Amino acid sequence: MRRRQFIRSAGAGAATIGLTLLTGGTAVAADRVGMVKVDDVRKMTRAFRETDNEFGGGATRSGLDNYLTNTVEPMLRDTRMTDAVKKPLFRAGVELRQLAGWVAYDVGHASDGRKHLREALNMSQEIEDDALVGEMFAAMSHHAAFRGNSEGAVDLALAAQQAARRSGIPALEAEAAVMEAHGRALEREQRPCLDALNRAERAFARVDTGRTPTWLAYFDSSYLAAKFAHTFRDIGMPAEAERFARRSLRMTEGYGRGRLFNTALLASTLADQQKVEEACAEARNAVRLATNVRSVRAASYLADVGRRLSPHSQNAQVQALYKQLDDIGVATPRF
Template sequence: MQPRADTAGLIVATLSKAMRRAITLADAGLASSAKLPLNLGLTYPEVLAEGVEAVTQLWQADLDEASVVLKGSVSSPAWSDASLAWLLAASSSVDLAGRGPHVGESDITRFRATIDLFAQMDNRFGGEHARRSLIHYLATDGTRLLHGQASERTRRRLLSEVAEATLLAAWMSYDSGLHSLAQRYFVQALGLAQAADNRLLAASILDAMSHQATFVGRYREAANLARAARQGTTGVATPTLTAHFYAMEARAVARLGDAVACDRALAHAVREFERRNPDDDPEWIRYFDDAELAAEFGHCFRDLGRPAVANQYATQCLGAGGDGTYLRSDFFATMVLADAHLGAGEAEQACFVALDALKIGEQLRSARCVSYLREFSDRLAAVGKSPASEGFHEQATGFSLWQQVLDGQ
């Protein structure tokens, strides 16, 4: 028999203590990966029942540490298939027959408030901090709510909330370096948003897929995902959302070295952004302000080899101030500034700024942050040894994120 997830967790915890080393569910023969299809979560659900089954299975497989979802690389066909299926999908039915207790507005309000807390922890401490706790909550309360009985209006609202929560699971998995798992969560979040008839949220999920695709080096796919988000919301997206879609396209083509396409996308982003009215925006995109747009410009110009302009925008972003709510974003912007100084031949200043980033990131648990540092380390090594670089390495060893860079070398 296969014990429940919490029971299996107690078993491996006891074994780990007895053997004085970490024992995983797979080590103990308790993972259920052998029963799971290899494409779990990668297939865009055609009907709501398929989507509910896939996402609840995926949450449980994640908790079970099933290698089928945790290992492996991302699938380019999964991105293109999901985006095409969403673009062509008709309005879906939500006539899934619930078997559980009645679900009302109070249930959804509690669910939303809890997910908001996880989102705050993600922004402040990184995806690795509370990711597993979020998945456990989704596998319990999320599953219960999805199988509950509700009116069509309530069910659509519930599906939107669960789609947002699954999107958060995707972001936190992506931030933790679990890219295959994150992609599966993105695809299922997209299906839930489509079932909820929430086209703006669905497009934002494609936009997030584009972000991940750029990060893992699939730049053409990333540009196409951002374009699909824009195309699928023509006439209904707010200017803020459209500006973000253009910014994601710009990030992708900048990595390809296509300066003309990048400049064009950024110009469109600015034009749309200048038309925005934050009061018209969904709550989940209101964070995208002048500072966030400047951060996107900084990334693009760094990747295009324009350090002076990248410096200008990264400085503008950091100069906006903040209360630490978006600590990870502050870290990224600071690292872009460090890269810009390095690209301009200012190694000493680059090292000074990178140390500032390490101080900002001391509370963060994020594989993406480690990746930014690893890129900086490679660029610094290419410059050659200097008193500035030697001093940086000496001071950086005292920070946890830098230790992770060293451990990965």
């Protein structure tokens, strides 16, 4: 697969240039870490997250890794910080390191992604923050499912559920349950899969956005619908998957990469139902969205649509779609 369209220099876009200017060559100041610096980490994490959500990990990784290594990690090692600062700083550091894990995962560096998430989990456990512990396990479950490790996805989701229940945050309970459901789908365990989906739905009905942490704000009804669509598709229920994939596109602005993912997801559910023309139309929409996104996962989603359409490879629309995918470096079936 040629990845030139999905991973470019982190300095390519104006948003990325702004982050680079803020982070390039920085190092933690000599004075003791205080809450002002904790707030700075939170602000920078928010800026990196917004860029990642819109443009993908390829637009974020260099500046984020530099900031984490040269600025935040020295803060975390500073033995002079007070106890009152340690927990807020560690929480901020966990959020940043988790984001670094997602970014590495997004650009195809799975081992780096796992390393960041394990470190974020260790930090969460050190400060005994059950909510963050649950979120790290849920992220690790997501990664395992993407790699096809269904058993690992289920085990990690079950660990996430234990921490989520201790945290008392319904959105986190819903996330952990739907991650279990996806793992069960990959294992073709229909009844446990549907049971987990029911638990996710019930937990999400109890969500109070005023009590949901800001770092979990992304887990909204559109995100949940996308996970339901993935689950129904992978358990072999494409009509139900299509219904939720369409719901997943009712997204707020600022999630360009996610819109690409969900559009390709919809195309895959249509392909599974032999709705070839509709599948090609949605896949073309996803290709257009890929113009501004630098993400190996985006290439993977698009390649998956191509594979699902391979039984119809002689169809003129499928052949035209394959040409578009080839042009942007996405591998297509060859016969």
